[in-house]
Amino acid sequence: MTGASAGAPVRPPAALSRTGARVERQPLARFTTLGVGGEAEVWFVGTHEQLAEAMEQPYRVLGGGSNLVIADEGVPERVIRLSGPFAERDLELDPALSAGDGVVTGWVGGGVPLPGLLRALQKLGLSNLEGTVGIPAQVGGAVWMNAGTRYGEMFDGLHTIEIVTPAGVRQVTPDDLNWGYRNSGIPRNHVVTQVRLKLRRSTPEAVLERMEHADVARKGQPKMKTPGCAFKNPRTPEFPDGVSAGRLIDQAGLKGTRVGNAMISPDHANFIVNLGGATAADVHALLHLIRERVGVAMELEYELWPEQALSAPERA
Ligand code: FAD
Ligand code: EPU
Numbered sequence: 001m002t003g004a005s006a007g008a009p010v011r012p013p014a015a016l017s018r019t020g021a022r023v024e025r026q027p028l029a030r031f032t033t034l035g036v037g038g039e040a041e042v043w044f045v046g047t048h049e050q051l052a053e054a055m056e057q058p059y060r061v062l063g064g065g066s067n068l069v070i071a072d073e074g075v076p077e078r079v080i081r082l083s084g085p086f087a088e089r090d091l092e093l094d095p096a097l098s099a100g101d102g103v104v105t106g107w108v109g110g111g112v113p114l115p116g117l118l119r120a121l122q123k124l125g126l127s128n129l130e131g132t133v134g135i136p137a138q139v140g141g142a143v144w145m146n147a148g149t150r151y152g153e154m155f156d157g158l159h160t161i162e163i164v165t166p167a168g169v170r171q172v173t174p175d176d177l178n179w180g181y182r183n184s185g186i187p188r189n190h191v192v193t194q195v196r197l198k199l200r201r202s203t204p205e206a207v208l209e210r211m212e213h214a215d216v217a218r219k220g221q222p223k224m225k226t227p228g229c230a231f232k233n234p235r236t237p238e239f240p241d242g243v244s245a246g247r248l249i250d251q252a253g254l255k256g257t258r259v260g261n262a263m264i265s266p267d268h269a270n271f272i273v274n275l276g277g278a279t280a281a282d283v284h285a286l287l288h289l290i291r292e293r294v295g296v297a298m299e300l301e302y303e304l305w306p307e308q309a310l311s312a313p314e315r316a
Contacts, residue, residue: 021050037070046084063141082111110140127202128157140192151214159198225274231298246270259285
């Protein structure tokens, strides 16, 4: 007798890799804000040595999982998750790099959750990143996407970025990168392991006020399982200053449209929400439908794992 009840899922226990990384087969749904995604081998890495070992085979990098639509079959590659020291932060100001109002912190790990970091910076009265309030990312994922809002973005507060690839470790500054709206210029699978933040001395009260101001823009966003906005706001000759993709999808009359258990949010049309039990295919079908019905070219903001063309809606 093993003691396992009939039909209970049998999961192999976590193993340690050669360099001590924890390796576990896990359903990826539990790491995503959409709550969708099948299994993969997850490598929890906390040192450069462990990361180098994880990169010996094809891999993907998982941050806070807040921009991902992962297939129900999972992915065949290793999935790297920063943990241990890569999920820690040192907010001591570096005297050698700080001058006057401009201050630079110690290293902040790429696996640090952004919301907690912002709360800590607010208490210290350190400003520059408060425009990113409400983004449920990890620091590495937020840097990789240059996540932001109209009140500010990650690149407002970066001094140095450490990037690891199978070829080695290097440190860059924002000036070295071709960054812009929702784009850091850092190639895919180049891992942001840690950053130094470039901040401005302010007061806890003033930082809190700016955070609350930026947060007001989230009032209309759904509080359900979602990966945030599906499409980037397009800039076209018709809309040279950009236009809300949400407004365009809304104007196409698509709010509340369902495929299976996924829905275009009735609150904000650029959010796809999981009503419970949605599949990746449901979400793909809605994305396809939006592309088809909105007559403006829009770049997908969600990332599909694995990468694929959007399937035609079958049940819309
Ligand atoms: P993931 O979703 O895990 O991954 C996204 C991409 O980043 C993948 O390519 C992944 O490989 C890569 N990546 C992750 N970690 C690293 C790393 N350490 N190094 C290199 N690459 C990495 N976004 C905005 O910009 N503005 C918003 O206002 C906003 N609001 C949101 C609100 C909600 C409720 C939700 C669910 C999402 C929202 N988003 C917003 C989207 C999302 O939070 C951002 O795209 C964020 O940058 C994703 O970061 P992540 O750590 O979750 O990355
Ligand atoms: N609007 C509609 N219908 C909708 C949604 C929006 O008419 O269904 C209108 C609003 O009434 C408003 C305008 O469109 O007049 C702009 O809407 P909103 O303020 O919600 O901003 P957005 O451009 O739709 C952007 C970001 C969000 C970010 C908010 C707040 C993109 C793709 N979206 O949304 O980022 O949180 O501003 O700053 O840039 C994300 O990237 O995942 C994300 C959530």
